[in-house]
Amino acid sequence: xxxxxxxxxxxxxxxxxxxxxxxxxxxxxxxxxxxxxxxxxxxxxxxxxxxxxxxxxxxxxxxxxxxxxxxxxxxxxxxxxxxxxxxxxxxxxxxxxxxxxxxxxxxxxxxxxxxxxxxxxxxxxxxxxxxxxxxxxxxxxxxxxxxxxxxxxxxxxxxxxxxxxxxxxxxxxxxxxxxxxxxxxxxxxxxxxxxxxxxxxxxxxxxxxxxxxxxxxxxxxxxxxxxxxxxxxxxxxxxxxxxxxxxxxxxxxxxxxxxxxxxxxxxxxxxxxxxxxxxxxxxxxxxxxxxxxxxxxxxxxxxxxxxxxxxxxxxxxxxxxxxxxxxxxxxxxxxxxxxxxxxxxxxxxxxxxxxxxxxxxxxxxxxxxxxxxxxxxxxxxxxxxxxxxxxxxxxxxxxxxxxxxxxxxxxxxxxxxxxxxxxxxxxxxxxxxxxxxxxxxxxxxxxxxxxxxxxxxxxxxxxxxxxxxxxxxxxxxxxxxxxxxxxxxxxxxxxxxxxxxxxxxxxxxxxxxxxxxxxxxxxxxxxxxxxxxxxxxxxxxxxxxxxxxxxxxxxxxxxxxxxxxxxxxxxxxxxxxxxxxxxxxxxxxxxxxxxxxxxxxxxxxxxxxxxxxxxxxxxxxxxxxxxxxxxxxxxxxxxxxxxxxxxxxxxxxxxxxxxxxxxxxxxxxxxxxxxxxxxxxxxxxxxxxxxxxxxxxxxxxxxxxxxxxxxxxxxxxxxxxxxxxxxxxxxxxxxxxxxxxxxxxxxxxxxxxxxx
Numbered sequence: 096x097x098x099x100x101x102x103x104x105x106x107x108x109x110x111x112x113x114x115x116x117x118x119x120x121x122x123x124x125x126x127x128x129x130x131x132x133x134x135x136x137x138x139x140x141x142x143x144x145x146x147x148x149x150x151x152x153x154x155x156x157x158x159x160x161x162x163x164x165x166x167x168x169x170x171x172x173x174x175x176x177x178x179x180x181x182x183x184x185x186x187x188x189x190x191x192x193x194x195x196x197x198x199x200x201x202x203x204x205x206x207x208x209x210x211x212x213x214x215x216x217x218x219x220x221x222x223x224x225x226x227x228x229x230x231x232x233x234x235x236x237x238x239x240x241x242x243x244x245x246x247x248x249x250x251x252x253x254x255x256x257x258x259x260x261x262x263x264x265x266x267x268x269x270x271x272x273x274x275x276x277x278x279x280x281x282x283x284x285x286x287x288x289x290x291x292x293x294x295x296x297x298x299x300x301x302x303x304x305x306x307x308x309x310x311x312x313x314x315x316x317x318x319x320x321x322x323x324x325x326x327x328x329x330x331x332x333x334x335x336x337x338x339x340x341x342x343x344x345x346x347x348x349x350x351x352x353x354x355x356x357x358x359x360x361x362x363x364x365x366x367x368x369x370x371x372x373x374x375x376x377x378x379x380x381x382x383x384x385x386x387x388x389x390x391x392x393x394x395x396x397x398x399x400x401x402x403x404x405x406x407x408x409x410x411x412x413x414x415x416x417x418x419x420x421x422x423x424x425x426x427x428x429x430x431x432x433x434x435x436x437x438x439x440x441x442x443x444x445x446x447x448x449x450x451x452x453x454x455x456x457x458x459x460x461x462x463x464x465x466x467x468x469x470x471x472x473x474x475x476x477x478x479x480x481x482x483x484x485x486x487x488x489x490x491x492x493x494x495x496x497x498x499x500x501x502x503x504x505x506x507x508x509x510x511x512x513x514x515x516x517x518x519x520x521x522x523x524x525x526x527x528x529x530x531x532x533x534x535x536x537x538x539x540x541x542x543x544x545x546x547x548x549x550x551x552x553x554x555x556x557x558x559x560x561x562x563x564x565x566x567x568x569x570x571x572x573x574x575x576x577x578x579x580x581x582x583x584x585x586x587x588x589x590x591x592x593x594x595x596x597x598x599x600x601x602x603x604x605x606x607x608x609x610x611x612x613x614x615x616x617x618x619x620x621x622x623x624x625x626x627x628x629x630x631x632x633x634x635x636x637x638x639x640x641x642x643x644x645x646x647x648x649x650x651x652x653x654x655x656x657x658x659x660x661x662x663x664x665x666x667x668x669x670x671x672x673x674x675x676x677x678x679x680x681x682x683x684x685x686x687x688x689x690x691x692x693x694x695x696x697x698x699x700x701x702x703x704x705x706x707x708x709x710x711x712x713x714x715x716x717x718x719x720x721x722x723x724x725x726x727x728x729x730x731x732x733x734x735x736x737x738x739x740x741x742x743x744x745x746x747x748x749x750x751x752x753x754x755x756x757x758x759x760x761x762x763x764x765x766x767x768x769x770x771x772x773x774x775x776x777x778x779x780x781x782x783x784x785x786x787x788x789x790x791x792x793x794x795x796x797x798x799x800x801x802x803x804x805x806x807x808x809x810x811x812x813x814x815x816x817x818x819x820x821x822x823x824x825x826x827x828x829x830x831x832x833x834x835x836x837x838x839x840x841x842x843x844x845x846x847x848x849x850x851x
Contacts, residue, residue, distance in 0.1 A: 584691070
């Protein structure tokens with residue numbers, strides 16, 4: 096099959112043109128009519144100018160068998176004559192891998208006059224894997240002609256023609272280039288996930304298209320969303336991909352209350368039948384992935400040696416960690432006598448590319464996070480998956496004729512209890528970061544954002560209120576200077592504010608380390624057996640008396656010292672294993688810190704010299720944290736670790752990872768990084784603070800708006816006591832008034848956050 100080569104659109108049309116009845120692009124069945132002499136000219140790869148390898152032709156045959164391939168010329172003709180095209184098709188049809196390639200060929204065909212191609216994904220793993228797959232299919236090197244951009248990782252050059260990126264990274268690019276002028280084609284994929292970033296992109300694209308008539312946009316949706324997407328953009332062309340899915344679907348006769356053990360029993364039953372093929376199991380949450388992985392491992396030890404080996408493969412789609420797995424289907428170099436069992440959850444549908452899957456087991460429920468504005472925390476709720484997601488799970492088998500899908504729920508449950516679409520993220524997420532971005536885009540004239548589904552008004556008001564507390568807004572409700580700088584960081588606004596405060600309190604080095612550690616995945620591993628109890632006790636040497644934030648800094652510094660000391664990777668990984676630490680998470684923290692340091696230098700913010708360990712430095716770090724996290728303070732009400740949040744009456748306990756739990760030392764007042772409402776209400780990453788310090792750093796108008804409570808009364812007493820301290824010179828001192836006492840006597844306007 097021919098590829099488009101550099102040249103004008105007229106040249107492309109001349110080569111592939113047929114009668115008007117057939118349109119601008121010739122159907123693949125008529126390719127024999129093309130002059131044979133042209134084929135010799137197409138043997139060079141138009142992306143790098145080098146001859147194609149034999150692997151290119153092998154993969155080309157596989158690509159031609161994909162369902163999307165039949166729609167190639169219909170799609171290209173629609174793209175040629177329209178500014179926006181919607182493509183609708185089922186999972187495993189090749190949309191996410193082939194359409195970006197065709198768009199890149201399209202850009203080359205017009206001499207790259209209108210830029211390159213960007214294809215968005217919701218998950219970083221999907222963006223990385225797709226770029227690797229497409230680079231292989233196009234016979235080019237990853238990171239050159241094809242690359243990816245994900246949070247804290249950029250694998251592209253200035254010459255990259257096709258880049259896969261997460262939707263949030265394309266939004267961040269809009270802050271410096273609001274009209275995305277470097278791109279000729281923008282592809283928005285994973286629309287069915289309805290992430291906050293994707294919904295913002297879908298809205299802004301309409302304004303960008305008006306400002307840039309030469310820009311082309313492709314929206315990829317499942318069939319169920321196609322009509323809504325087409326009408327949202329004004330009845331644009333729709334290219335529908337035929338589905339070749341034909342697997343057998345088996346429903347249960349009754350709803351499985353204990354779906355987890357039912358799924359594992361089915362795995363073992365399939366394995367004992369000795370039918371060939373790998374298995375994919377869709378579970379509700381990542382905790383279930385871990386449990387299933389351990390139980391399958393135990394079963395393998397006692398299994399019949401005559402059976403082939405059962406190899407469980409955990410696939411955590413919600414983790415931001417790159418898993419460095421080959422796109423060819425998680426083969427892991429396994430031999431044929433091993434049956435692979437992939438254990439995953441929602442969002443895992445797009446990550447499974449194994450070609451030998453014969454069985455899919457779907458429990459039909461998922462556990463998802465929903466932000467509660469009242470308690471300022473995310474709750475975990477278990478609910479049925481959407482019908483769109485259930486259908487995608489069935490299509491994981493692709494075209495396997497002997498495949499079976501086992502749904503551990505009834506057909507009636509699928510029709511009555513499963514919604515067609517789940518609630519969009521803009522209706523159940525913390526919108527503070529999104530509102531900060533919209534305020535930033537307002538400066539560029541793109542502040543108006545008309546969502547497909549309007550966000551919750553209460554969440555929007557709370558986001559504006561929080562940004563005001565953080566001094567990100569001026570008196571007119573626009574971004575302040577601090578707000579503009581805060582938007583430069585790919586972080587939660589509270590963390591960004593803490594970094595800015597650290598510039599004033601001269602502890603930037605330590606705050607960057609801490610920010611990297613809390614942004615990376617949790618570095619502490621759970622103990623899997625009794626032998627790990629001793630390893631867990633070895634963590635005590637990292638504990639810092641000032642709290643968990645300082646323990647994380649200690650841990651990072653220890654890890655960094657090993658790297659500076661030229662320890663081998665094996666020694667570092669072994670050290671992590673001995674201390675129950677996640678090596679990949681710590682590596683990610685190093686990458687994040689380096690990226691944050693680059694941002695500090697780019698926007699010319701001061702970076703202090705390391706001073707960790709001194710009392711003054713500890714106090715400065717606490718002040719910086721309180722400047723951003725004064726809304727996340729709790730008090731122990733009974734001396735046994737039952738903390739009541741200052742902003743509401745929700746009760747939480749310290750997470751078992753906390754150093755306070757290891758030392759059985761419960762402070763009265765703590766500042767915490769995260770509060771989650773799940774099986775056990777947990778406060779994660781907490782450090783002790785004093786009421787006096789809180790009153791010094793928290794904005795007075797925030798304190799005034801706190802609901803009445805015993806905690807507020809205690810804080811008011813601390814303020815009153817400090818305010819009555821005589822301002823006369825203390826005979827026992829050298830005539831200077833203590834800085835904190837000065838801060839407590841400030842008037843209401845001056846008691847806004849110190850960084851202001």
